[in-house]
Amino acid sequence: MTHHLETIARESGISLSSVSSTAKLLAEGATVPFISRYRKEQTGSLDEVQITTIRDRMLQLAELDTRRSSILKSLDERNLLTPELKKKVESAATLATLEDVFAPFRPKRQTRATKAIERGLTPLADWLLENQSADPADEAAKFVDAEKEVPTADDALAGARDIIAERVADDDALRGRVRKIYEEDAIVSSKVMYGKDEDAEAQKFRDYFEWSEPLKAIPSHRMLAIRRGEKEGFLIMRVEVPLERVTGQALPEWVTAHGEAGKHVGQAVEDGCKRLLMPSMETESRLFGKKRADETAITVFADNLRELLLASPLGEKRLLAIDPGFRTGCKTVVLDRSGELLHHTVLHATAGSNSQQYEAAVELAGLLKKYDIEAIAIGNGTASRETEAFVRKLKVTLPIIVVNESGASIYSASDVAREEFPNEDVTVRGAVSIGRRLMDPLAELVKIDPKSIGVGQYQHDVDQRALKTSLDDTVVSCVNAVGVELNTASKQLLSYVSGLNSTLAENIVSFRNENGAFTSREQLKKVPRLGDKAFEQAAGFLRVRGGAHPLDSSAVHPERYVLVEQMAADAGCAIDELLTNEAARKKIDLKRYVSTDVGLPTLQDILAELSKPGRDPRKKFELFSFAEGVEKPSDLSPGLKLPGIVTNVTAFGAFVDVGVHQDGLVHVSQLADHFVRDASEVVKVGQKVQVTVMEVDLKRNRIALSMKSKPDLENRRSSAGDRGPSNGGNRNFNRPSGGQRQAAAPNNDWFSQAMQNARKK
Numbered sequence: 001m002t003h004h005l006e007t008i009a010r011e012s013g014i015s016l017s018s019v020s021s022t023a024k025l026l027a028e029g030a031t032v033p034f035i036s037r038y039r040k041e042q043t044g045s046l047d048e049v050q051i052t053t054i055r056d057r058m059l060q061l062a063e064l065d066t067r068r069s070s071i072l073k074s075l076d077e078r079n080l081l082t083p084e085l086k087k088k089v090e091s092a093a094t095l096a097t098l099e100d101v102f103a104p105f106r107p108k109r110q111t112r113a114t115k116a117i118e119r120g121l122t123p124l125a126d127w128l129l130e131n132q133s134a135d136p137a138d139e140a141a142k143f144v145d146a147e148k149e150v151p152t153a154d155d156a157l158a159g160a161r162d163i164i165a166e167r168v169a170d171d172d173a174l175r176g177r178v179r180k181i182y183e184e185d186a187i188v189s190s191k192v193m194y195g196k197d198e199d200a201e202a203q204k205f206r207d208y209f210e211w212s213e214p215l216k217a218i219p220s221h222r223m224l225a226i227r228r229g230e231k232e233g234f235l236i237m238r239v240e241v242p243l244e245r246v247t248g249q250a251l252p253e254w255v256t257a258h259g260e261a262g263k264h265v266g267q268a269v270e271d272g273c274k275r276l277l278m279p280s281m282e283t284e285s286r287l288f289g290k291k292r293a294d295e296t297a298i299t300v301f302a303d304n305l306r307e308l309l310l311a312s313p314l315g316e317k318r319l320l321a322i323d324p325g326f327r328t329g330c331k332t333v334v335l336d337r338s339g340e341l342l343h344h345t346v347l348h349a350t351a352g353s354n355s356q357q358y359e360a361a362v363e364l365a366g367l368l369k370k371y372d373i374e375a376i377a378i379g380n381g382t383a384s385r386e387t388e389a390f391v392r393k394l395k396v397t398l399p400i401i402v403v404n405e406s407g408a409s410i411y412s413a414s415d416v417a418r419e420e421f422p423n424e425d426v427t428v429r430g431a432v433s434i435g436r437r438l439m440d441p442l443a444e445l446v447k448i449d450p451k452s453i454g455v456g457q458y459q460h461d462v463d464q465r466a467l468k469t470s471l472d473d474t475v476v477s478c479v480n481a482v483g484v485e486l487n488t489a490s491k492q493l494l495s496y497v498s499g500l501n502s503t504l505a506e507n508i509v510s511f512r513n514e515n516g517a518f519t520s521r522e523q524l525k526k527v528p529r530l531g532d533k534a535f536e537q538a539a540g541f542l543r544v545r546g547g548a549h550p551l552d553s554s555a556v557h558p559e560r561y562v563l564v565e566q567m568a569a570d571a572g573c574a575i576d577e578l579l580t581n582e583a584a585r586k587k588i589d590l591k592r593y594v595s596t597d598v599g600l601p602t603l604q605d606i607l608a609e610l611s612k613p614g615r616d617p618r619k620k621f622e623l624f625s626f627a628e629g630v631e632k633p634s635d636l637s638p639g640l641k642l643p644g645i646v647t648n649v650t651a652f653g654a655f656v657d658v659g660v661h662q663d664g665l666v667h668v669s670q671l672a673d674h675f676v677r678d679a680s681e682v683v684k685v686g687q688k689v690q691v692t693v694m695e696v697d698l699k700r701n702r703i704a705l706s707m708k709s710k711p712d713l714e715n716r717r718s719s720a721g722d723r724g725p726s727n728g729g730n731r732n733f734n735r736p737s738g739g740q741r742q743a744a745a746p747n748n749d750w751f752s753q754a755m756q757n758a759r760k761k
Helices: 002-012 016-027 032-038 048-077 083-091 095-105 112-118 122-130 137-141 153-170 172-185 201-208 220-231 243-254 260-309 354-370 384-392 408-412 415-420 426-439 441-445 464-482 502-515 522-526 532-541 558-571 575-580 582-586 600-611 748-760
Strands: 187-192 210-214 235-240 319-323 330-335 341-347 375-379 400-403 641-650 653-657 664-667 688-697 702-706
Touching (some): 016 048, 032 464, 032 532, 048 095, 122 260, 153 172, 153 260, 210 220, 220 235, 220 260, 260 641, 330 354, 354 384, 375 384, 426 441, 522 532, 532 558, 558 575, 558 582, 575 582, 664 688
Antiparallel strands (some): 319 330, 641 653, 653 664, 688 702
């Protein structure tokens, strides 16, 4: 274990003491958020990223040890484990090196070499290697044996060469050198599968019909796009280096003389490199490229998810939420300030006769008045802009916010939604989700599988286990960074709190339902199966408004209540005054409270929390509106400047919603006036931006945008080549658009009349 800690410290640049302390806390069951927030003295104030790095590397090294033990056991059981071999196995620092050491001894399926060995040709192979200046004809003749299927001397020599070829391919030192060549100089290439170049489905991969670039430089999205094209049968992918680069490493070591026997050894070496070693290295390189591409794609996904989860909440407002639609009408719900459903209906606001739209206007105006609505949420799906225009014609002064509804349909059909609203259909549940995610995006989005939220790239192509781990870590980090209201949180939200799981979360909700609202954090200890360890991990991230202790609504951990009480006493005031009186807080000299258990980092956190107890780290909500009169792609034209919201950030750029039911792409080259290497350095999901339309391709369902101050419209070009096989946007270009499936919009006069009628009621 000690050498693993030293390895992690050396690789990460984190001090050995911090690594050791963190590993110990993790082994004791502490979570990443808890360690980062409440154990800074032990770790040297490591952040969540550093702690996660230590955790993940510990798991990788544990897997390496498991494989090492398996190899040692296999070698020992077959009486192959020499002291020298054991030393090499135990000193292998990576899985690749370990497998290289094991390669010559790995039980093999029947190969040309194993067949030659069975025919007794190993001595001839050894002779060739040891007597490379000699003529092997007489020696090979000794091995001719019809019964052993060696009819001629040439057959004997061919078998001996097969044995040497396999030895070359299994040479661990050679494999290590060749692996470095592939890592540094391999070229990834792709071409269209024979006979598929005219296939309609293959056209989405046409940018890769004839493509090549270095393995070490290929971006994640291109590697994943090419692999997807290969998987779907449209592309052929290779990862190659020139044969002479590999044989140049092998021949000098294996060919020691240039006699007749040496020529046979040279043939064997070239065969071993070309037929065995290079395909093996290509397989490794493909896996290496895939793993690296996965890591990048997963990181992009996790970063996007974090931005979405930590989006600004509108807060507790009486809300009217609309899930827009044409033919079936707009599903409309009214929510109270806690997000509870008060009323639902269907408004035929965007289609149908004038009388139906008139009735919808009257009903909507009546709902706004009856429930004293404070804000209106409209989903950004089909008929979103038409619905927004309808509502605005009522001349309401309330905030009208278009909400990203990605994943709402997934939620509405889920077990979670059925449990929450057993008597309502999916349309009502979807509208509720739209409204709630405006109030508190984090609390609502945790109910949905992150992969359904629409902020990933090639999410179905990457390692699913690694993706799930990363996204779960992201959700846990966000939930604990914000904190959770114990008396209002859903069990889904509670399950992501440090130290809790789905069972404990359900027990907390059941206890709350049976006994009423929690009055203190201490009361958590009465929840079935919630022991001391879970309480320690969870309590600091749970909030109890108006709790028995003034600090129950803060991020101060209960284990530090006594310390804060001492601070208050020393300042000559109560804790309540410490929370509200800056002058009282200024009397606190933190150095007086430093001990072997509590250091300045924790004390500084406590003081910061006392100044803003229970503060929400998310940004303040800002209103946003799309450009009026721009509702469908055909309304766009090059040079038009528009406000938009970033919906997805990828390796090749950012997708932006400009209110036309199809996200446009700002290619990485168009993100700023200066060079941008990584799109995430410039934009984040949910960011409000100003864009210029560069190109609208209605046939290919694509919109090219720019964020440059002075985009070059004259030399604009489609950036489709870097999109991969799909546009990456969240919505379909071919949705019904304004005017296609709706009656003529009602005039303002009868809208005004509808408002007057509503006021009379």
